[in-house]
Amino acid sequence: MLLEYFSMIDRIGVLDAPGGHVEAESVVPDASPVFEGHFPGHPLVPGVLLIETMAQASGYLVLARLNFSRMPFLAQVNEAKLRSFTTPGAKLTITADLLGDGQGYARTRASITSDGKKLADAELTFRVMDFPAEELRAQMLQRARAIGMPVLGSG
């Protein structure tokens, strides 16, 4: 997990694309420039980055279902709850389940737990669009391979 690069997912552990389920893992780094401001003497992962983490796990699920043919962009966050502080060194399990998808959209319910304790959850909606640049698609495929996605599209 590299907060300053928005690289939120370390590893995909379980991916059931047809069934609409993904489980990912990440470890919050011990140090990050983010913690210099958030907060001095009391480092916490910002809530918006926890939402981003859930969005990325959901995004990989949507990408897998579409075989990396289109890109999900976070469009809506509903019922987000940040239930507890997320601190350096925390081992996170991120889970997302597809609530539905159709032409041009996907919706998931996602959560983050650590040591069996729920830290955050939200319902996320994505606009699913053609990749605006081939470079982005290539980058997403490269990143997906790096985090061990068991199902990858061509390219």
Added chain:
Amino acid sequence: MPVEFDRVADIIAETASIPRDTITPESHVIDDLGIDSLDFLDIVFALDKEYGINIPFEDWMQKVNAGDAQASDYFIMKELVAKIDGLVQAKAG
């Protein structure tokens, strides 16, 4: 069983937080009801779930943007209900 205007209107009212009595068969979803594309995604999600269909929202928008169709062909309530009914009937075979 045909898709009923009242049911679609109820779903739109609830999903987009619009007073139900402002929605008529002649209402334009965008111009009259003030629903933007993100709100419409919520509505599409709800209608897809309700009727077990896949509303081709992107195809509609592409046709409108390309000048191949008028927005009113899809976004006047009575037309929208008819389109949904067509999708439901097609699914039923």
